[in-house]
Amino acid sequence: MGLLSKKDSRLILDPLADNNPITIQVLGICSALAITAQLKASIVMAISVVFVLGIGNVVISLMRNIIPSKIRIIVQLVVVAALVIIVDQVLKAFAYELSKQLSVFIGLIITNCIIMGRFEAFALANKPWRSFLDGIGNAAGYGVILIIVGFFRELLGSGTLLGFKVLGDPITKTGLYAIGYENNGFMLLSPMALIVIGLIIWVQRSRNKELIEEN
Amino acid sequence: MGLKQNLHKLKEKYKGTKMAPAFNALHTFLYTPNETTHSGSHVRSADDLKRTMNTVIMALIPCLIFGIFNAGYQHYAAIDSTLRLDPLGNFFTWDNFILGAWTVLPLVIVSYVVGLGVEFIFAIIKKHEVEEGYLVTGMLVPLIVPIDIPLWMLTVAVIFGVVIGKEVFGGTGMNILNPALTIRAFLFFAYPTWMSGDKVWVHGAKAMTGQPDAISGETILGSLAQNHEPIYSIWDSFWGFIPGSVGETSTFLILIGALFLIFTKIGSWRIMLSAVLGALAMGLIFNGVVDAGWIKDGNSFYGLMSETFWHHLIIGGLAFGIVYMATDPVTASQTNKGKWIYGFLIGFISVLIRVFNPAYPEGVMLAILLMNVFAPTIDHYVVQGNIKKRMKRLKAKTA
Numbered sequence: 001m002g003l004l005s006k007k008d009s010r011l012i013l014d015p016l017a018d019n020n021p022i023t024i025q026v027l028g029i030c031s032a033l034a035i036t037a038q039l040k041a042s043i044v045m046a047i048s049v050v051f052v053l054g055i056g057n058v059v060i061s062l063m064r065n066i067i068p069s070k071i072r073i074i075v076q077l078v079v080v081a082a083l084v085i086i087v088d089q090v091l092k093a094f095a096y097e098l099s100k101q102l103s104v105f106i107g108l109i110i111t112n113c114i115i116m117g118r119f120e121a122f123a124l125a126n127k128p129w130r131s132f133l134d135g136i137g138n139a140a141g142y143g144v145i146l147i148i149v150g151f152f153r154e155l156l157g158s159g160t161l162l163g164f165k166v167l168g169d170p171i172t173k174t175g176l177y178a179i180g181y182e183n184n185g186f187m188l189l190s191p192m193a194l195i196v197i198g199l200i201i202w203v204q205r206s207r208n209k210e211l212i213e214e215n
Numbered sequence: 216m217g218l219k220q221n222l223h224k225l226k227e228k229y230k231g232t233k234m235a236p237a238f239n240a241l242h243t244f245l246y247t248p249n250e251t252t253h254s255g256s257h258v259r260s261a262d263d264l265k266r267t268m269n270t271v272i273m274a275l276i277p278c279l280i281f282g283i284f285n286a287g288y289q290h291y292a293a294i295d296s297t298l299r300l301d302p303l304g305n306f307f308t309w310d311n312f313i314l315g316a317w318t319v320l321p322l323v324i325v326s327y328v329v330g331l332g333v334e335f336i337f338a339i340i341k342k343h344e345v346e347e348g349y350l351v352t353g354m355l356v357p358l359i360v361p362i363d364i365p366l367w368m369l370t371v372a373v374i375f376g377v378v379i380g381k382e383v384f385g386g387t388g389m390n391i392l393n394p395a396l397t398i399r400a401f402l403f404f405a406y407p408t409w410m411s412g413d414k415v416w417v418h419g420a421k422a423m424t425g426q427p428d429a430i431s432g433e434t435i436l437g438s439l440a441q442n443h444e445p446i447y448s449i450w451d452s453f454w455g456f457i458p459g460s461v462g463e464t465s466t467f468l469i470l471i472g473a474l475f476l477i478f479t480k481i482g483s484w485r486i487m488l489s490a491v492l493g494a495l496a497m498g499l500i501f502n503g504v505v506d507a508g509w510i511k512d513g514n515s516f517y518g519l520m521s522e523t524f525w526h527h528l529i530i531g532g533l534a535f536g537i538v539y540m541a542t543d544p545v546t547a548s549q550t551n552k553g554k555w556i557y558g559f560l561i562g563f564i565s566v567l568i569r570v571f572n573p574a575y576p577e578g579v580m581l582a583i584l585l586m587n588v589f590a591p592t593i594d595h596y597v598v599q600g601n602i603k604k605r606m607k608r609l610k611a612k613t614a
Contacts, residue, residue: 182409185404187405
């Protein structure tokens with residue numbers, strides 16, 4: 001990669017696979033279970049977290065030498081809260097229906113462990129550019145899992161993708177529904193999201209045996 | 216050369232290859248293995264996993280046969296209600312048997328083929344022997360689903376139940392949840408329109424909806440939950456001439472199965488008895504609440520709450536769950552004291568869910584799954600309590 005040095009590109013690529021915040025570090029599970037019933041909501045959530053974590057990491061990194069370490073958590077919270085409010089207001093202005101659907105979970109990005117985790121673990125000790133890449137990478141790793149889970153849950157649970165009836169119409173019985181197929185209501189419930197994430201973890205660890213934890 | 220020799224030869228031929236566990240399983244399933252243990256200490260017992268499983272299946276066979284007749288009977292009785300005037304005379308007929316076999320046997324076949332298929336695949340991938348764990352589950356599954364469940368749904372559910380309920384934990388003997396109930400719970404949450412309501416318990420009811428000759432068959436629990444007077448007497452319910460999941464309707468046959476399991480020491484009488492006590496206790500509490508006048512006629516819980524307490528044991532799938540699934544030795548509590556607590560809470564919670572959650576008219580499935588989760592915790596505290604008691608005794612002695 002010409003744009004990024006090898007070390008920098010690892011910052012983005014690692015969290016996408018072998019150091020994924022959800023499947024490896026098991027952080028940010030709460031929102032991953034709550035809002036992934038629809039693909040659209042998953043995508044919006046992923047973009048919101050990319051924005052918050054990317055910018056937030058840069059801000060924290062810029063201030064890393066002036067934040068007194070005793071009150072750093074409060075400072076981090078202020079930064080994250082400010083960014084989340086921006087996201088929330090933008091969504092309310094331009095995508096009201098969606099923001100209603102995501103309800104409190106946009107606000108709860110503040111408590112998403114991935115964000116505070118990256119602030120603490122990375123931004124406080126690294127320069128802004130590298131912090132930015134780390135933020136984007138981790139948020140994207142979170143987003144990828146959200147989108148995969150959202151894809152399967154919407155496809156199998158509602159028979160749609162982004163609202164398009166890709167499997168046919170369940171009421172007029174066209175497409176797959178004509179031969180007796182039915183949507184899986186369990187997919188729309190949060191427990192199934194946990195199982196889907198579990199399956200992703202299973203597939204990932206059986207493809208790369210080094211990821212299997214000793215116990 | 217007999218089949219046994221052929222199988223043995225095949226087994227030897229494939230020894231060490233990927234397919235070895237499959238031939239091994241087939242061989243040991245049908246015959247006693249030729250090999251014997253040569254070294255080390257070993258226990259001789261007639262009671263191996265396979266025989267345990269077969270005993271439970273034997274206890275289930277009456278329920279299956281009754282279920283086949285009942286499937287036909289419910290269908291014809293829904294069309295011509297005069298048949299219900301003489302249930303016994305109109306029950307064991309060829310018509311009922313043929314229709315029942317036509318609808319029930321596919322469920323049995325799908326359950327076994329899919330479930331054992333998954334087991335074989337996992338055995339080959341993990342390179343271990345195929346375990347007999349699915350034999351009982353495969354028989355339980357067709358008995359606890361509604362008669363008209365589409366076979367593809369059953370297939371999906373069985374794959375889910377065996378993989379997520381059992382194989383991810385390490386296979387037979389390692390599972391936390393009862394696999395048969397995991398399968399049923401999956402169906403229940405995934406395809407609720409096929410698992411509850413008054414159109415799923417009688418063959419053909421769903422397909423004929425909206426037609427002039429439409430039929431339906433509400434279960435007793437369904438009627439009570441909506442404060443309707445059930446059309447079946449408690450004796451119909453005891454003998455089993457009522458709509459319901461395929462094999463759970465006859466309390467009488469379940470009772471015989473229970474005695475058989477207790478007599479052969481396969482099923483735990485502690486769990487069965489304490490679950491019955493738990494259900495009776497909760498039923499009595501509800502009856503008391505109604506008698507005290509706190510819940511009046513017209514309240515949405517009145518129908519189920521005012522039902523005479525011991526009827527709870529006879530209606531619905533409670534008896535079947537207590538006898539065949541709460542006693543599953545893998546997922547139940549292991550300690551004797553733990554079994555009392557575990558069983559009691561199953562009965563207690565079943566009736567509680569039944570009454571208070573009209574969306575889940577049969578609480579026993581969720582109650583058993585819930586207690587499956589808590590069984591290890593119960594055991595832990597029973598064992599710790601025992602250790603503490605003995606430590607105290609030891610201290611008293613040495614002091």
